[in-house]
Amino acid sequence: MILPSASPLGWLLALAAAAAYAMPAAAASRLGAAGMRNALLAAWLLHGATLVLGLWNEAPRFGFAPALSMTAWLVLTVYAVEKQLFPQMQARWVLAVLGAVAIVLALLFPGQPLxxxxxxxxxxxxxxxxxxxxxxxxxxxxxxxxxxxxxxxxxxxxxxxxxxxxxxxxxxxxxxxxxxxxxxxxxxxxxxxxxxxxxxxxxxxxxxxxxxxxxxxxxxxxxxxxxxxxxxxxxxxxxxxxxxxxxxxxxxxxxxxxxxxxxxx
Structure with missing residues (x-):
């Protein structure tokens, strides 16, 4: 993944995504199934918006943390598709933790310019x-x-x-x-x-x-x-x-x- 290293909008989107991921990870029992689903959807959309913003950055970067962040987003994409086919699949809490950690790491270590x-x-x-x-x-x-x-x-x-x-x-x-x-x-x-x-x-x-x-x-x-x-x-x-x-x-x-x-x- 390619992330902006200093864009205020990029930081805002990434922090919002991390917060949205953290909600189902920290309060899974209180949110319920619908709340978990909505929080993960919001986090996935914000995460994707961060990636798209990074693609338009004048100095794109790449590194270990951006690679992990893109991997987490792809895994969540696969999960979202499979959830429609297999509603009984249960991995939201784990994926929420994975997404939050990946977002924070990518903010702290944006990688080197290509x-x-x-x-x-x-x-x-x-x-x-x-x-x-x-x-x-x-x-x-x-x-x-x-x-x-x-x-x-x-x-x-x-x-x-x-x-x-x-x-x-x-x-x-x-x-x-x-x-x-x-x-x-x-x-x-x-x-x-x-x-x-x-x-x-x-x-x-x-x-x-x-x-x-x-x-x-x-x-x-x-x-x-x-x-x-x-x-x-x-x-x-x-x-x-x-x-x-x-x-x-x-x-x-x-x-x-x-x-x-x-x-x-």
Whole structure:
């Protein structure tokens, strides 16, 4: 995501979005279902307006916190669509916390300005990467819901209190498959067109190594499910490992550069 670093309107929209996210996170029991839904909708719209405003900024920025913020917005978008198809899906509180934290981080760490000499195709490459983060983020949320559903079954709790376990599992792997396709496309673009995109050839830095490790982990997950029937805790554990590696690839490396080392590259 690209956020303005000093726009008063940008700050106002972002703070309003964070406050709207915080309402269902802090007062879920008092708001009720309708109140939760309205608060999340308002937060999602304000968050989206912040992103659109950032795209028109004269000095667009990018970094680990903006990437997390865009990922959170995409995950919420997926949730909003799925909620229409599966009204029993219950993840509002978790997503509200995720959105509020992501917004605040993006305000505190807006990232570094993009180079004016960057390729015109760079935004497309970044969009592929962020979409990949969003799909795997949605997969992680579904895996968490799947784990919670399994726990409810083991404890003999109401099996109709959420979305069916098999449906959750099917949705989780659909998101993993789509994310894997985008991750493959992103890595191939960086490898084949690194000179055009970044002005330098592909190099084996931390981002490349962690991204490749994540790709191998997700490939093993999809292969293990297709050939060996991986599911349940095994599949969820591998998914979490791959998502952690992918998070370290860009977000982790940029955090170290921007916050710990104070460098732009």
């Amino acid at each position: 180079h004016v000499s960057a390729s015109a195709w760079l935004p497309l490459h970044l969009a592929l990467g962020i979409a990949c983060y969003g799909l795997f983020g949605a997969a992680v949320v579904h895996a968490w819901l799947m784990t919670r559903a399994e726990r409810h079954i083991r404890l003999a709790e109401d099996p109709h209190s959420g979305i069916p376990l098999l449906t959750l599992e099917r949705l989780t792997f659909r998101f993993v498959t789509a994310g894997f396709v985008l991750l493959t496309a992103t890595l191939l673009a960086g490898w084949l067109f690194g000179d055009a995109l970044y002005g330098r050839a592909w190099r084996w830095d931390h981002k490349a190594i962690f991204s490749l490790m994540a790709w191998i982990t997700f490939a093993a997950l999809l292969l293990g499910r297709a050939r060996f029937g991986w599911r349940g805790r095994t599949a969820v554990g591998v998914l979490y490992a791959g998502a952690g590696l992918l998070l370290l690839a860009y977000v982790g490396s940029r955090f170290v550069l921007e916050v710990i080392l104070g460098r732009s590259a």
